Amino acid sequence: MYFVDRSVAVIKPKAPFLAWLNAVPDNDMIELTLDALRADSTVILLPEFDEPEEAVAHVDEIFEQLFRLELASWYEDESLWPQDRSLKTFWEWFDVEIHSTLLDTVDADIMNSPLDPA
Structure with a gap:
């Protein structure tokens, strides 16, 4: 195992995000539950931080x-997205767990590619 010089943030949707998903017009998805939505969350790598507050500031x-990433993972059509995508709304819609220790258990190089910045 190898220590990785990063911190981790887990982005977990909250009830307002679920309410938006279920309210999208012509939604043909099965009715989701919050537990199901949060069971497989987005995880991002952050720089290493001395204090959790620094990681939150980075987020x-x-x-x-x-x-945008979270919304687009469900609907690419931005006209379906909520109009208010402020920082305040982000924190109302998502829990963010910060973790300071990241271990790599795979003995191979990490492959990465840039995310579409749109």
Whole structure:
């Protein structure tokens, strides 16, 4: 195992996100539960931080990208997205768990590719 010089944030949807999903017009998905929605959450790597507040501040800096990513993972049509995508709304719609220790258990290089910035 190897220590990785990153922290981790787990982005977990909250009830307002679920309410938006279930209210999208012509939604043909089965009725989701919050537990089901939170069971497989987005995990992002962050720089290492000395204090959890520093990690939260970093999430604040990139919240627009995270909000867009979460919305687009369900609906790419931005006209279906909520109009209010402010920092305040982000924190009302998502819990963010910060974890300071990341271990790599795979003895191979990590492959990565840039995310579409749109």
